[in-house]
Every structure is written in C-alpha cells, then in structure tokens.
Amino acid sequence: MKQRLARVWDASAGRHLLLALLGLVVVVLVVESVSDFRNVQLAALAYLGIAAGGLTVLTGLNGQISLGHGALMAIGAYTAALMLQDGEPPIPLLGIVLVSMLVALAVGTLVGVAAARLHGPYLAGATLALAVAVPGIALRFGETLGGEAGLRVRLPDIPEWVLDAAYFVTGSELTRSSYVAYLAWLVLLVTYVLLANLSRSRVGRRWRAVRDDEVAAELAGIGLGRARVSAFMVSAAAAGAAGAVMAFAVRLAAPSGFTLTLSLTLLAAVVLGGLGSLTGALVGAALLTFLPDVVTDAGRSAGLGDIRAAELAPLVYGLVMVAVVLLAPAGLVGTVRSAAARRRARSSRSGGGTTPDRRTTHTDAAPTGAVPTSKGDVR
Amino acid sequence: MQQLLNTALGGLTLGMVYAAFALALVLIWRSTRIVNFAQAPMAMLTTFVALTVIDAGYSYWIGFVVALLAGLALGAVIERFVVRHVEGGPEINAVILTLGLFIVLHALASVVFGNRYRSFPAPFGIRGIEVGETTIGLTGFGIFTVVAVLVVMGLLVALFRFTDVGLRMRASAFNPEVARLLGVKVGRMLTLGWALAALVGSLAALLIAGGSLVHPGYMDSIVVYGFVAAVLGGLDSPLGAVVGGLLLGLSLSFVSGYLGSELVALAALGILMAVLLLRPGGLFAQAQERRV
Numbered sequence: 001m002k003q004r005l006a007r008v009w010d011a012s013a014g015r016h017l018l019l020a021l022l023g024l025v026v027v028v029l030v031v032e033s034v035s036d037f038r039n040v041q042l043a044a045l046a047y048l049g050i051a052a053g054g055l056t057v058l059t060g061l062n063g064q065i066s067l068g069h070g071a072l073m074a075i076g077a078y079t080a081a082l083m084l085q086d087g088e089p090p091i092p093l094l095g096i097v098l099v100s101m102l103v104a105l106a107v108g109t110l111v112g113v114a115a116a117r118l119h120g121p122y123l124a125g126a127t128l129a130l131a132v133a134v135p136g137i138a139l140r141f142g143e144t145l146g147g148e149a150g151l152r153v154r155l156p157d158i159p160e161w162v163l164d165a166a167y168f169v170t171g172s173e174l175t176r177s178s179y180v181a182y183l184a185w186l187v188l189l190v191t192y193v194l195l196a197n198l199s200r201s202r203v204g205r206r207w208r209a210v211r212d213d214e215v216a217a218e219l220a221g222i223g224l225g226r227a228r229v230s231a232f233m234v235s236a237a238a239a240g241a242a243g244a245v246m247a248f249a250v251r252l253a254a255p256s257g258f259t260l261t262l263s264l265t266l267l268a269a270v271v272l273g274g275l276g277s278l279t280g281a282l283v284g285a286a287l288l289t290f291l292p293d294v295v296t297d298a299g300r301s302a303g304l305g306d307i308r309a310a311e312l313a314p315l316v317y318g319l320v321m322v323a324v325v326l327l328a329p330a331g332l333v334g335t336v337r338s339a340a341a342r343r344r345a346r347s348s349r350s351g352g353g354t355t356p357d358r359r360t361t362h363t364d365a366a367p368t369g370a371v372p373t374s375k376g377d378v379r
Numbered sequence: 380m381q382q383l384l385n386t387a388l389g390g391l392t393l394g395m396v397y398a399a400f401a402l403a404l405v406l407i408w409r410s411t412r413i414v415n416f417a418q419a420p421m422a423m424l425t426t427f428v429a430l431t432v433i434d435a436g437y438s439y440w441i442g443f444v445v446a447l448l449a450g451l452a453l454g455a456v457i458e459r460f461v462v463r464h465v466e467g468g469p470e471i472n473a474v475i476l477t478l479g480l481f482i483v484l485h486a487l488a489s490v491v492f493g494n495r496y497r498s499f500p501a502p503f504g505i506r507g508i509e510v511g512e513t514t515i516g517l518t519g520f521g522i523f524t525v526v527a528v529l530v531v532m533g534l535l536v537a538l539f540r541f542t543d544v545g546l547r548m549r550a551s552a553f554n555p556e557v558a559r560l561l562g563v564k565v566g567r568m569l570t571l572g573w574a575l576a577a578l579v580g581s582l583a584a585l586l587i588a589g590g591s592l593v594h595p596g597y598m599d600s601i602v603v604y605g606f607v608a609a610v611l612g613g614l615d616s617p618l619g620a621v622v623g624g625l626l627l628g629l630s631l632s633f634v635s636g637y638l639g640s641e642l643v644a645l646a647a648l649g650i651l652m653a654v655l656l657l658r659p660g661g662l663f664a665q666a667q668e669r670r671v
Contacts, residue, residue, distance in 0.1 A: 065474050067416075114652040121414035122655060124474055125606045128416065129651050132603045133644035140641045260599055264482050271475055304490070311489035318482030325476045326464050 016196045020189045027185040031178050032170050039177040041289055043249035046184035047073075047242045049285035050191050052269045053278050054238025057195050059267070060276020061204060062231035063211035064116065068127030069239045070263030071134035074253070075107050076100035076243020078138070078145060080153070081253035087154035093248065097187055100244035101237045108236020109229070116228035123232070131263045135255035150254020153247050155180070184245045191238055192278050198234065199276075207231050261314060268317040271324055274334035283333060291316065385507075385515060386636040387629065392521040394628020395528040399583040400605030401612065401620035402532070406576040408614055410552040410569055411458075411466055417477045419602035420484035421457070421577055422584030425450040426593055427492045429585060430499060439502045447581050454577025458570045466569070488595040501590030524586045531582055532621065535575070548572055600644055604631065607651045613661025623662065 008014035031039055055069050079100040083089050089096060107130075115126035138145045145151060158179050166174035166182075198204055209217040210227040218224055247253050269288050273280025292313035299309030328335045400418070407415045415421075429446035433439060457480065465473045503519030539545040550558040551568040559565050583605075584598055608627045612619020627650065634646040654661070 059471070063471050065471060065478075067478070111652065114655040121470075121474060122610070122659075124416070125414065125603075125610065126648070126651055126655065129603045129607065129644070129648040132600050133648040136641040136644050140639060140645075260596075261482075261485075264478060267475070267478060268482065271479075307494050308490050311486045311494065313486075314482050315486035315490060318479050318484075318486055321479035322461065322476060322483060325472050325479060326461070329469075329472060 012200045013197050016193045020193045023189050024185075027182070027189075028170065031181050031185075032172065036175060036177045039175075039181040040249065042181045043177070043184040043245070045285055045289040046181070046188045047245040047249060048266070048269065048288050049282045050188050050245060051239045051242035051266055052273070052281035052285045052288075053188075053192055053195055054235040054242070055266055056270045056273070056276055056278065056281040057199060057207075057238075058231050058235035059270055060274075061199055061211060062207040062228060064228060064232065065124040065267070066127045066232070066235065067124055067260070067263045067267065068111065068130035068134075069235070069266050070258045070260065071127075071131045072104045072108055072236050072239035073243035073246060073262070074134050074138075074255075074258035076104045076240035077247040077253040077258070078151065078243075079103045079240070080244035080247040081151040082144075084153045084155065084247070085151070087156055089156055092159075093156070093183060094187075097241050097244040100247075101240040104240020104243065105233055105237040108239070109233050112229045112232035112236065116225065116232050123228075127263075128260075131260045135258065138255045146254070148255060150252050150257070153251045153253065155248060155251065180248050184249060187241055187245050191241060192282075195234070195238065196278055203230065265314065265317050268321045271321050272317075274337075275329075277333045277337075280333035288317075381513065381515075382636065386632050388515065388517045388521070389636075390629035390632025391625060392517070392524050392628070393632060394625035395525050396583050396586050396624075397601070397604045397608045397628050398621040398624025399528045399531065399579055399586070400601055401608035401624045402535075402617055403576040403580040403583065404602075404605050404609045405612070405614060405617055405620040406572055406579070408609070409617075410548070410572040411462070411473075412470070413462065413466075413473045413477065414606065414614075415477050415573075415576070416474070416602060417457070417480035417484060418577070418580045418605070419598035420481055420488065420595070421453055422450065422580040422601075423593070423595060423598040424484055424488055425453065425577075425581040426499065426584045426588045426598075427488055430497060430593065431492075433500060439500055443502075443585060446585055447578055450577040450581030451574045454580075455570050455574040457577075458573035462573070463566070463569075485595055492595070494595060496592040496594045499588040499591060499593045518590075520589050524589075527582060527586060531579060535579070535617075538575075544568075544571070603644065604647055607647050607654075610651060611654055611662055613663055616661070616663060619661055619663050626662075 008018065031042060034042070051069050051073055055066060058064050058066055077100070080096050083091075083096050083099065091099070111126055111130055112123075115123040138150070139147055142148075155176070158174060158176070162179070163174055166179075199207070206217070206222050206227045207230075209220065209222055210224055214224055217227070246257075250257065265288055269284025270281055271284075272287060273282070273284035292310075295313045295316055296309045299312040300306065304312070400422075403418055404414060407413055407418075425446040428449045429442035432442040432445050461480065462473070462476065465476050501520045503523050506518060507514040508517055508519065509515075537545075539549060547558070547563045548568045548571060550561070550563055551565040552572070555565045558568075583601065587598070587601060604627060605624075608623040609620050611623030611627060612621070613623075627647070630650065631643050631646060635643050638646075
C-alpha cells in the first residue's frame with residue numbers, strides 16, 4: 001500500500017490529484033467551521049486565487065506580463081451575470097463558469113495574438129490598454145450591461161441533491177454563502193490541478209524554454225509566437241473562470257469592481273508569492289483578501305480618514321512588490337524553497353548521504369525571474 | 380463642417396500632449412530599454428505639487444515651474460535609487476518594478492492629497508476663440524499647450540544635437556560599453572535622461588490638468604495613449620512619437636466627437652492591436668535586420 005501510494009506520488013499528475021483531494025477535505029473542514037462572513041471572504045480568496053494562478057503561469061513560466069487580468073475577469077463576470085438575470089439559468093452554475101471561461105479565452109486570444117508575437121513590453125502595454133478600455137464598454141452598452149450601476153446577479157436555488165449531499169457529509173444545513181464558497185473552491189482546485197499538470201507537461205516545458213532562452217528554444221524547434229500565445233490563452237481562460245466565480249460571490253458585475261488597481265494588485269500577489277508557483281499565487285491571493293482589513297484598521301487608528309486609510313493597502317502591496325523585485329526576486333515561496341533546498345544540500349553533505357532529493361526539482365517551477373534579455377534584439 | 384474643424388483642432392491640441400507623453404516614454408526606452416509605466420503617477424504627483432503651491436496663494440506660473448522641477452527631481456531620484464538596480468537585468472523585473480512604483484505613487488497621492496476630484500486652474504481662457512461670428516474649437520489654453528510642447532521639443536532637439544551633454548547621452552544610449560570606455564559617466568547620463576523624461580511627462584500632465592479636474596487616477600489613461608502613440612511611431616524614434624501622438628490625438632478626438640467618449644480607450648486598444656498586427660515596427664519601420 002505504501003509503495004503504491006509512493007508510486008502515485010511520484011507521477012506528478014497523481015501527486016496533484018492527491019493534493020487536490022487533500023485540499024478538498026481542508027476546504028470542507030474550514031468552510032463548515034467558520035462564520036458566514038468568513039465564507040464570503042473565502043469565496044473572494046478563491047476567485048482571486050484562480051486569477052492569480054492563471055497569471056503566475058503566464059508570468060512565471062512564460063516570462064510575459066499581463067496588466068489586463070482584471071479586465072478579463074470583468075469579461076467573465078459580465079458573461080456570467082448576463083446568464084443569471086432571472087435566477088433561472090439555462091445551464092448549471094459550473095456550465096456558466098465554463099462559458100465565461102470560453103468568452104474570456106476568445107478575447108484573450110485576440111489580444112494575445114496581436115501582442116505576444118513580439119517580445120518586450122508590448123503585451124504589458126496592450127493588456128494595460130485592455131484594462132483601461134473594458135469599463136467603457138459597460139458604459140457604452142448601458143441598456144444590456146447596466147452602465148455605471150452594473151448588473152445584479154440572481155443565483156438560482158441550491159439544487160436538492162446538493163443540499164442532501166451536504167447534509168449527509170457535514171450534518172448541518174448548507175447556507176447560501178457556504179454553497180458559493182464550496183463552488184468557488186471546487187473551481188479553484190480543478191483549475192490548479194489543470195494548471196499544475198499543464199506546467200509539468202511538454203507544453204509547460206516549452207513555455208519555460210521560451211522564457212529562459214528564446215534563441216535556444218527556437219533552435220530546438222519551438223515556435224516562439226505559438227508558445228507565447230498559448231500561455232496567454234490559458235491564463236486568460238483562468239481569469240474568465242475567476243470572473244464568473246466573482247459574479248457568484250459578489251452578486252454584482254459593475255465597472256467599479258474591475259479597475260486598473262485590480263489588475264495591478266493581482267500582479268502584486270503573483271510577484272509576492274513567487275513567480276510561477278501556484279502555492280505562491282494562493283498565498284498572494286490570501287494576502288489580497290485579508291491584508292486590507294488589517295492595514296485599513298491600522299491606518300484608522302493612526303488618525304487617517306476612512307477613504308485615505310483604504311488607500312494604505314495598495315500602498316503596502318506596491319512597496320512589497322518593489323521590495324520583492326529588488327531583494328528577493330523569487331518571491332516568498334521561492335525564497336523559502338531555495339532556503340530549504342540549501343539546508344538540505346548542506347545536511348546531506350555533512351551526513352555523507354548521497355540520496356538525491358526529488359523535491360529539489362521543484363525549484364524549476366519557481367524561477368528567480370532570471371529571464372535573459374539582450375538589448376537591441378528583434379522586438 | 381464646423382464640427383469637423385473643431386474636432387480636428389481639439390484633436391491636434393490633445394495630440395500634442397500625447398506626443399509629449401509618448402516622447403517621455405521613448406526617451407526612457409531608448410536609454411534603458413524600459414517602458415516606464417510609472418510615468419503616469421509620477422506626472423500626476425507633480426501636478427498635485429503644483430496644486431498645493433497654487434492653493435497656498437502663489438501664482439500659477441510658480442506652481443508650473445515648481446511642478447516641472449519636482450518632475451526633474453523625482454525622475455532622477457527614481458532612476459538613481461530604485462531603477463538602477465534592475466537595469467541590464469531581466470527585462471521582466473524592470474517591468475514589474477515600474478508597475479510596483481505605479482501602485483506606490485498612486486496610493487501615496489491618495490493618502491497624502493486625498494482621493495477626490497479637485498479643479499486645476501488654467502492661466503489662459505478655456506473658452507473657444509471667436510473669429511467674427513463663430514466660435515472655433517481652439518482655446519487660449521490650447522494655443523499655450525501647443526506652444527509649450529513645441530518649445531520643450533525644440534529645447535530637447537537642441538540639447539541632443541548641439542551640446543556636449545546631449546552627445547554623451549546619445550552615446551550612452553547607443554552603446555553603454557563603448558561610451559564608458561570613452562570616459563562618459565554612463566550612470567549619470569541615464570539619471571539625467573530619466574530626469575528629462577519625467578520633466579516632459581510633468582509638462583504633459585500639467586497641460587492635461589489645466590482648466591479641468593484632477594484626481595490620483597487622472598493620468599492612467601494618458602499613459603495608455605502615450606504608449607500607443609509611441610508604438611505607432613516605433614517606440615524607438617522621438618520623431619515617430621511626436622507624429623504618432625498627433626495621429627492618435629486626431630483619431631481619438633474623432634472617435635470621441637462622433638461615436639462617444641466611452642469608446643476612446645477602446646479605440647486606442649483597437650489602434651494598438653492593428654499596429655501590432657500590421658506594422659509591429661511602427662509606421663516608419665524600415666525592413667529590420669533580424670538577429671537570430
């Protein structure tokens with residue numbers, strides 16, 4: 001039994017599935033033991049985590065930057081909201097997540113194809129333009145998209161079998177907010193398993209090859225444009241799913257929810273957690289969810305007004321982002337991992353043990369952000 | 380006919396501002412291969428400095444000069460103490476750093492100056508000038524805008540073409556290694572380049588702000604337009620940036636006048652995508668040599 005488990009663990013897909021199952025158990029335990037308010041926060045953590053997961057794959061594995069993930073989330077959220085106008089959606093909620101994902105994927109493909117064939121700051125600029133442009137669409141088509149006030153989302157009733165199953169597993173009634181939290185975390189776990197498997201596959205290796213050395217990758221027969229566009233498409237799809245989940249959790253899709261600040265703070269979360277690491281993305285998303293309350297309270301007790309105190313949270317993200325780039329480009333998770341790897345290497349040297357530790361191969365998922373660049377390259 | 384003329388005049392005036400902002404981006408791109416997305420909040424911050432000076436009872440012009448000097452200082456400080464550490468390193472780190480600075484400066488302005496809209500004075504009339512019976516869409520402040528941008532551009536051209544410092548700056552941007560061997564203090568030239576770019580950015584911000592409302596996010600869309608204008612001109616050419624800015628100003632003005640102002644940012648995105656797909660090297664791109 002132990003051997004079989006070890007074999008499953010060694011295959012990376014098996015490891016990801018096992019971790020996801022473990023995650024599911026943790027999610028059930030946490031959601032059942034906290035208050036409704038915390039469940040709303042957990043759902044928020046999940047949708048930020050999904051979007052950050054997509055972004056970290058793009059930035060960490062492929063070395064591209066998107067400032068438009070907030071806008072792609074908006075596209076997902078509006079798609080979901082349009083389907084949930086009367087509280088009786090034509091398809092189940094998970095189907096709505098899928099449709100939102102596809103719509104965001106389509107828009108992401110358009111932008112990605114235009115920008116990703118070039119190297120350098122073009123994708124960042126084009127996605128920045130996307131982030132600034134998308135709120136205008138909601139204002140322009142005010143009759144269908146609700147204008148400044150946005151679209152309200154009416155969730156359908158929880159299906160009977162879900163209520164029964166939840167009662168069977170947990171022994172307590174399923175509330176609205178814990179239902180949404182379960183849904184959000186289910187989407188998160190599925191997304192993360194897919195992203196983790198993808199980044200360990202041939203596709204992920206190609207993305208990393210393009211990130212690390214364009215010339216070498218091209219000589220090895222990898223199409224640079226194709227690898228970049230595909231990375232952006234996967235990333236955009238994750239943002240779309242995140243947007244749909246956000247629509248479920250917030251019950252509103254409005255332009256004010258998808259400012260440029262959202263896109264930038266997502267990037268901050270990814271940088272903070274460590275580029276390319278899904279764990280890091282989740283840690284970063286957790287900080288985005290829980291830090292603002294703490295910091296705003298601190299600001300208020302320091303004598304700032306409410307509105308000004310609310311701006312302290314972005315100030316902290318920004319400062320941390322700058323500090324991370326200057327001091328620890330591998331981010332939180334990456335730095336911890338490399339420190340652990342160093343310690344293991346030291347202890348195995350002193351102990352004389354020669355067993356190579358499989359775990360150290362993990363570090364390739366958390367790059368130090370070292371993307372070689374050459375000035376005057378073809379851009 | 381009159382609307383056409385007025386839209387075109389408004390577009391050209393705005394285009395001058397976009398051109399200035401694009402020029403600021405191009406100056407930094409040429410010397411350090413970084414697109415300084417933080418240019419927008421840097422410029423915004425100096426406008427708030429000007430507003431503070433003006434509110435304290437000094438004249439508009441003192442505020443104007445103080446803001447430009449603040450821009451100069453801010454650019455130099457940011458290059459020397461923050462950006463210097465990522466220059467020549469991985470490209471992605473530089474982009475992330477400028478975005479981090481974007482968030483920091485933005486939040487700092489909100490905390491210090493507040494997050495509400497405030498009106499910014501204009502030194503000249505912001506009503507259309509009357510020619511005979513009709514009012515044309517060119518304001519006194521518009522004329523000042525055009526003149527100010529032209530003067531600054533002229534000064535920059537003079538600096539780069541005819542002075543020793545300008546030659547050193549061009550050398551450092553063209554080939555830092557060789558320039559350093561020839562005794563140019565490359566680091567100092569880069570700092571100066573950032574400072575000048577920030578000054579031009581501040582000027583653009585002051586011109587946008589004049590006679591209208593300012594708040595911490597008011598330059599965010601301008602950095603997009605500046606970037607689009609710079610890409611339109613090829614990102615590497617100052618002249619291209621100016622032409623790109625004028626073209627973009629005209630096109631966006633027509634979009635705003637005839638289709639609706641909500642669509643301006645979308646039109647900018649469309650133009651950017653079209654340029655990237657059709658002429659990625661910009662409008663004036665020559666057939667490029669390709670390094671494998």
